[in-house]
Amino acid sequence: MNNEKSLFAQRLITAMQAKGYDPKPSILEREFNLRHNGKPVTLYGVRKWLLGMSMPSSDKLLTLAKWLDVPPEELAFEKDIQKAIAQRDARWQQDVGYKDKDIVDAFLALPPSHKKVIRDMIIALSQKA
Template identity: 30%
Template sequence: MPMFKSTVAEERANFSERLRSAAGAAHVPLGPTDFARAFNVRAGEDSVTSHAVRKWMVGESIPTQGKIVILAAWLGVSSAWLRFGEGEAQSLSATVMSEAAISTADLAMLRAIASLPEPARHSIRDIVAVMVHNFSAKNSN
């Protein structure tokens, strides 16, 4: 039985190391409160507390598979690598923007826009297109 406990402890420590490494590479804050806040914007109803994040970061626990999938997508790594250290770390091609590149505030704004009815979303897309065009024209002069 003690051998099993040692293996579980090692598994948690290894997960913690991979999580901190992926978060650092994605320039995600490692503080439990900031990390939890940013995670929760992405997680919807699968939110976590800063206490749970602290336990992940120090190797005291491993999140559920659903949370690992969210973490992996956010940090731009494969869920198999994040959970078990298997395969390649990167899950996204270089041409795909990782959610880690989107600020928490911008992601919250995108979620709010997505909750609006289609006509309102269409209007917002039109406004953004005009602003991008005007900004591009102004900076190309």
């Protein structure tokens, strides 16, 4: 988890520099609070973002992304997150046939208690394979 925070800090610093801002807590605090409609952040709070000690909540992340003109998922995750999502979706399209998709649709229509039974069965079967 700490690595995730460090990577976020690096992406935040890079995004600030790309927009011409010095990645200093005082600058981040000022610019963020000018744009955020919620509770203002403190100098200590944004310092923790820049040092990789914490990450902002989703509403704050959206404010940062809008201000820095980067997609929020790119700021929160890795730069190639959209590519990873597209690859996962392509695999789903390629590896899962229409019969399997019908099974998934039927599974999604089940009540939660039945879904649990099916999940447990799949897990048990996959561990024996």
